[in-house]
Amino acid sequence: xxxxxxxxxxxxxRRTFVVLSLAAGxxxxxxGSAQAAPKTSLSLGMSVEPSGLDPxxxxxxxxxxxxxxxxxxxxxxxxxxxxxxxxxxESWVISPDGLNYTFKLRQGVTFHNGxxxxxxxxxxxxxxxxxxxxxxxQKRYFAxxxxxxxPDAATLVVKLKSLTGNFLYWLGWPSSVMVAPKSAADxxxxxxxxxxxxxxxxxxxxxxxxxxxxxxxxKAGTAKLEKVTFRFIADAQAQAAALKSGDLDAFPEFAxxxxxxSFEGDSKLTTVIGNTELKVVAGMNNAKKPFDDKRVRQALxxxxxxxxxxxxxxxxxxxxxxxHYTPNDRGFVDLTKTYPYDPEKARKLLAEAGFAxxxxxxxxxxxMAYAQRSSxxxxxxxxxxxxxxxxxxxEFPAKWVADVFKGGNYxxxxxxxxxxxxxxxxxxxxxxxxxxxxxxxxxxxKVDATADASExxxxxxxxxxxxxxxxxxxxxxxxxxxxxxxxxxxxxxxNEPIPSNVLxxxxxxx
Amino acid sequence: MPETGVxxxxxxxxxxxxxxxxxxxxxxxxxxxxxLIVSALIFLVMDLLPGDPASVMLGTSATPETLAAxxxxxxxxxxxxxxxxIWLGQALRGDFGTSYTYSVPVAGLIAERLAVTVPLALxxxxxxxxxxxxxxxxxxxxxxxxxxxxxxVVSQLFIAVPGFWVGLLLILxxxxxxxxxxxxxxxxxxxxxxxxLKALLLPAIALAxxxxxxxxxxxxxxxxxxxxxxxxxxxxxxxxSERTALWLHAVPNAMVPVVTILGLQFTFLIAGAVLVENVFxxxxxxxxxxxxxxxxxxxxxxxxxxxxxGLVIVxxxxxxxxxxxxxxxxxxxxx
Numbered sequence: 062x063x064x065x066x067x068x069x070x071x072x073x074x075r076r077t078f079v080v081l082s083l084a085a086g087x088x089x090x091x092x093g094s095a096q097a098a099p100k101t102s103l104s105l106g107m108s109v110e111p112s113g114l115d116p117x118x119x120x121x122x123x124x125x126x127x128x129x130x131x132x133x134x135x136x137x138x139x140x141x142x143x144x145x146x147x148x149x150x151e152s153w154v155i156s157p158d159g160l161n162y163t164f165k166l167r168q169g170v171t172f173h174n175g176x177x178x179x180x181x182x183x184x185x186x187x188x189x190x191x192x193x194x195x196x197x198x199q200k201r202y203f204a205x206x207x208x209x210x211x212p213d214a215a216t217l218v219v220k221l222k223s224l225t226g227n228f229l230y231w232l233g234w235p236s237s238v239m240v241a242p243k244s245a246a247d248x249x250x251x252x253x254x255x256x257x258x259x260x261x262x263x264x265x266x267x268x269x270x271x272x273x274x275x276x277x278x279x280k281a282g283t284a285k286l287e288k289v290t291f292r293f294i295a296d297a298q299a300q301a302a303a304l305k306s307g308d309l310d311a312f313p314e315f316a317x318x319x320x321x322x323s324f325e326g327d328s329k330l331t332t333v334i335g336n337t338e339l340k341v342v343a344g345m346n347n348a349k350k351p352f353d354d355k356r357v358r359q360a361l362x363x364x365x366x367x368x369x370x371x372x373x374x375x376x377x378x379x380x381x382x383x384x385h386y387t388p389n390d391r392g393f394v395d396l397t398k399t400y401p402y403d404p405e406k407a408r409k410l411l412a413e414a415g416f417a418x419x420x421x422x423x424x425x426x427x428x429m430a431y432a433q434r435s436s437x438x439x440x441x442x443x444x445x446x447x448x449x450x451x452x453x454x455x456e457f458p459a460k461w462v463a464d465v466f467k468g469g470n471y472x473x474x475x476x477x478x479x480x481x482x483x484x485x486x487x488x489x490x491x492x493x494x495x496x497x498x499x500x501x502x503x504x505x506x507k508v509d510a511t512a513d514a515s516e517x518x519x520x521x522x523x524x525x526x527x528x529x530x531x532x533x534x535x536x537x538x539x540x541x542x543x544x545x546x547x548x549x550x551x552x553x554x555x556n557e558p559i560p561s562n563v564l565x566x567x568x569x570x571x
Numbered sequence: 572m573p574e575t576g577v578x579x580x581x582x583x584x585x586x587x588x589x590x591x592x593x594x595x596x597x598x599x600x601x602x603x604x605x606x607l608i609v610s611a612l613i614f615l616v617m618d619l620l621p622g623d624p625a626s627v628m629l630g631t632s633a634t635p636e637t638l639a640a641x642x643x644x645x646x647x648x649x650x651x652x653x654x655x656x657i658w659l660g661q662a663l664r665g666d667f668g669t670s671y672t673y674s675v676p677v678a679g680l681i682a683e684r685l686a687v688t689v690p691l692a693l694x695x696x697x698x699x700x701x702x703x704x705x706x707x708x709x710x711x712x713x714x715x716x717x718x719x720x721x722x723x724v725v726s727q728l729f730i731a732v733p734g735f736w737v738g739l740l741l742i743l744x745x746x747x748x749x750x751x752x753x754x755x756x757x758x759x760x761x762x763x764x765x766x767x768l769k770a771l772l773l774p775a776i777a778l779a780x781x782x783x784x785x786x787x788x789x790x791x792x793x794x795x796x797x798x799x800x801x802x803x804x805x806x807x808x809x810x811x812s813e814r815t816a817l818w819l820h821a822v823p824n825a826m827v828p829v830v831t832i833l834g835l836q837f838t839f840l841i842a843g844a845v846l847v848e849n850v851f852x853x854x855x856x857x858x859x860x861x862x863x864x865x866x867x868x869x870x871x872x873x874x875x876x877x878x879x880x881g882l883v884i885v886x887x888x889x890x891x892x893x894x895x896x897x898x899x900x901x902x903x904x905x906x
Contacts, residue, residue: 112628112672112866120630196641198629249674264759265673265683266854266862292756294852298739302754303852306746458630459622459867466631480632 099569101287103550105562106300106312110266110293113249116235117190120198122479122560125235127269127291130563132173133238133254136164136183136217137229143389143481143558145229149178149239149255150217155512159224164217170278173259176241180211186239187219202231226509226517230482234559257284257565268292285552285568304330304545311546313553313562317430318376324545331548334378335556336389339477339540341379341431343424343439346471347533348495351420358532359400360410364446365439366402371538374434378541384525385484387539389558392518396529396536407446421449422472425465427457432475435537439475466493477540481559484524487533496533598891602884609880610662610873614655617869623647624671624867645671658873668870672863677874680859687757688848688855691771691778692840696833698779699786704829706783707790712817714795722787729784735846738777742850745773755852774851778844782836789832793825800824826897834890838883 111123116133130138136150147153150164170178189195191203205225210218221228231237244253252260255278258271269291273284292309294300297317303309305327314337315321324330345352345361352358367381380388383396411420426436433454440450450473455461457476465471469491478486486492488502504524508517529536542557552567625641626633633641642648646657658668667677703726710722746754757770797803798821806816845857856875863871 110862113674119628120632121628193636194640194644196629196637196644198637199632200637201632201634264854265675265680266858267757267759267852292852294755296849296852299742299755299850299852302739302742302747303756306742306750306754308746308754308756456622456865458627459620459865461622462626462631463621463623467626478631483632486631 099571101285101569102290103286103288103564103567104290104292104308104310105564106292106294106303106309107562108293108295108300108314108316111269114252114260114263114269115240115248116238117186117197117240118249119196120236125560126562128252128254128256129235129238129559129561130256130565131258131271131289132252132256132260133235133240134256135233135238136166137233139230139233139481139559141554141556141558141563143391145233148233149183150232153229159226159510159512160221162219162221162228164219166215166217167278168215170255171276172241172244172253172255173274174241174244174253176243176253178239178241178255179214180217181214182241183217183239184209184211185242185245186237189240189245190237197236199231199234199236202228202234202237224510226511227482229512235561257282258289266293282565284565286564289564291562311544311550311553313542313544313546314557315543315545318378318541318543321376321378321543321545329547330545333542333544333546333553333555335542335544335554336380336387337540337542337557338387338389338481338559339479340382340385340387341435341475341477341537341540342385343435343473343475343535343537344465344494345473345534346469346493346495347497348469349472351414351416351422352472354414355531356410356414357416357420358535360407360414360446361443361448362400362532362535363403363407363410364442364448365535365537366442367397367537369402370435370438370442373438375431375538375541378543379538380541381538382536384529384536385478385487385534386521386525387481389556390482390521391514392521392525394522394525396525399526399529400532404442404446411446411448416447419447419449421451423451423453424473424475425453425455425461425471426475427461428454429457431477431540432457435475439535469493469495473535475537479560484521484528487528494533496531498527498531498533501527501531598888602881602888605884606877606881610659610877611655613873613876614651614658617867617872618651620867622867624869627867628671658870667874670863670871671868672866672871677871680871681856681874681878684854684856684859686760687771687853688841688844688857690768691775691844691853691855692837694768694771694775695778695782695840696837698775699782699836700833702779703783703786704790707787708794708817708822710787711791711794711798711821712814714791719791722791726784726787729780730788731784732781733846734777734781735850737780738774738847738850741773741777755850757853771853774844774847774853777847777850778840782840786829786832786836790825790829793828794821797821797825823897827894830890830893830897834886834893838886841879841882 107123107126109121109123111127112121113119114124114128116124116128134148136148138146138148140146149167149170151167153162153164155162166180166183172178176182187203187206187209190197190200191206197203205221205223207220207222212218239255240248241253244251250263257274257277259274261270261272263269271289273287277283294303297320300312300316301320301323304312307329321332324332345358347353371377371379371381381397383399386393411417424436424439426432436452440452443450455464461476465474485505487494487496488505490497501524504520504527508520511517544553544555546553549570550567551570554563625638625645625647629638629641646654661668669675670677670680673680706722706726710719713719742754745752752773753770758766760767798817803816803820806820807813841856844855845861848855848858859871860875863875
């Protein structure tokens with residue numbers, strides 16, 4: 062700033078200007094180190110660049126990780142423990158039959174472009190997400206909405222066709238955020254929300270810049286940082302170099318577990334290992350022989366030493382799971398003991414199913430490191446029980462989606478399922494597991510039928526148990542959240558109950 | 572300077588203006604036809620690739636209904652030929668389409684990336700030439716000396732070591748340990764010329780070294796060949812010193828193969844720098860192409876590949892033209 066003033070207000074020659082500005086820089090530097098005022102900017106790294114900045118228009122989690130809770134907010138939100146909290150809806154009343162939700166909306170909220178948030182805007186946002194030409198990636202969660210009414214500017218009534226126990230939770234998702242009618246169409250490139258940060262610029266292929274929203278509706282929740290820069294760095298070595306050189310202040314989801322040890326002893330940085338919602342599961346084609354036989358699937362599960370797999374594939378980071386659920390999720394039950402590692406029993410069970418002389422099939426593994434390395438570990442473990450696993454690398458996402466996900470043309474595959482609380486995928490039909498279990502579907506229906514949290518937790522426990530017992534997919538581990546950031550940085554989430562980088566409360570301690 | 576035998580770089584009498592124009596027109600017509608064929612091929616190949624951009628965008632939760640809506644929005648519900656026709660028609664009017672992933676016009680996207688890639692490539696070529704030419708010529712002039720041997724080993728080493736690995740070492744030394752340079756990334760030209768140039772310096776070195784290795788070898792071989800030509804011997808027998816004969820006679824005439832390699836290298840630096848761009852996290856054209864491929868951003872792919880194809884053709888054309896200036900014998904042939 063001082064340089065700019067000097068150059069415009071005086072007629073010095075270029076050289077004088079450079080010398081002066083250098084001197085000013087040195088002086089400022091000396092001053093800075095003496096006073097050490099806390100920094101107010103943050104440079105944060107992400108592996109994947111978002112494809113557009115509208116979380117209501119595309120699925121990639123990177124979109125939400127930049128925009129959710131920073132630029133955009135929802136009627137409800139999800140806190141760092143994965144619990145639903147009110148946000149733009151102050152409170153709500155659910156009718157006794159569970160079908161009518163009456164929201165009391167917060168007053169005095171404006172979008173970054175000055176548009177006022179009221180019930181008409183909320184109705185616009187919900188109707189946009191459920192419209193026939195909607196491209197909302199989670200449109201299914203609005204399927205049960207029958208009508209949206211606006212009795213007055215501060216009241217929104219949503220009527221449902223069928224019971225949807227998780228409705229308030231889905232409303233907290235990135236894909237359910239509130240958007241302004243005038244700016245919604247341009248949110249992909251110029252996102253306008255109600256959040257504590259405003260969008261400033263996007264240098265494609267490089268970085269997104271946000272600045273504090275000084276007019277944020279919640280004075281207590283106003284952003285503590287003035288400026289945030291999201292930088293997109295795909296290469297793990299480049300990520301590590303940027304952190305160590307101080308170019309980056311934080312990498313909440315560092316990409317390479319094998320490089321984590323290189324941060325040990327770094328005086329500036331700290332490492333924080335948490336849980337994500339990414340469940341690494343080796344899905345099987347339950348409609349295809351021999352995977353239509355439960356005993357084969359159970360035997361394969363028992364052939365897997367989960368801890369050894371985590372050690373080999375992901376440097377020992379990650380939590381073993383026994384079902385399609387993470388420790389972040391409400392009602393989590395540890396089911397890794399349902400079919401623990403037991404090669405002897407696995408061989409017996411395979412023999413019982415008619416595969417005493419062995420079995421051979423192919424895993425379609427995406428090119429990502431976790432999938433490739435886990436597949437190699439599985440290959441070795443299966444070999445122990447007489448099963449030959451061929452690994453076929455399948456480009457993710459495009460070819461995987463076409464072949465496995467939509468085509469259902471596979472024996473086994475392995476991917477990290479990113480969506481939080483997505484245990485209901487086993488009840489979807491069609492879905493690539495081709496798993497059909499009416500008893501499981503029944504439990505999930507009961508979840509929808511209640512909005513009571515403890516009742517839901519109990520039911521989710523039942524659902525987890527059915528999957529652990531049936532093994533439609535091999536449940537391996539939850540991807541760790543490998544956080545690396547400056548020691549003086551406070552307020553970043555340790556776990557990630559929903560893919561996000563919630564930054565309003567992040568600040569420098571010195 | 573006819574008495575020294577150095578070829579004059581002005582147009583010779585033998586190549587008339589109209590011949591030159593005809594030659595250029597022929598080449599441009601060829602260029603247009605090639606681009607048309609390439610564009611059709613790209614369309615076909617992209618269509619045959621498994622996976623469609625709409626399902627990549629919508630992920631695993633999308634309903635078939637949502638997918639259909641997005642495909643319609645992207646125009647993917649149209650048959651291949653119709654899509655090609657629409658694209659071609661728009662391209663002829665200067666509208667190259669809108670990226671699926673970024674939702675911005677592709678032309679601007681490519682221009683943004685070129686603002687990184689072209690300066691990077693130019694800087695790398697500059698570094699590579701200023702290192703390789705003197706080394707190659709000196710090495711040829713003092714062939715079989717200790718110096719020649721050292722240059723030979725060093726240039727072999729440059730060729731053998733991959734650029735991205737050199738990049739990693741440079742980052743470790745200059746960014747992580749010494750803290751003199753940014754560890755990658757590009758601030759954008761708006762942030763200041765020198766800051767941006769600084770960001771490009773390490774990647775340019777990483778790119779330049781392997782190129783310099785090749786170029787040194789080619790220069791040395793080419794100069795040596797020319798040195799054994801009769802006219803160099805004649806020049807020597809007329810009393811010119813070895814050094815004068817080398818720099819005035821041999822070097823200019825040894826430039827044809829060097830320029831050929833340079834042309835190839837420049838194209839490679841624009842199109843093939845993706846690994847180095849990755850290590851240094853530079854928003855260059857190579858990374859755009861890679862990203863677009865994995866996202867099945869067909870619109871971006873088409874235009875980037877077409878751009879590459881066009882670039883190769885144009886570079887070849889320019890190199891051919893350069894030959895005409897360097898080598899008088901080719902000028903007679905151009906008629």
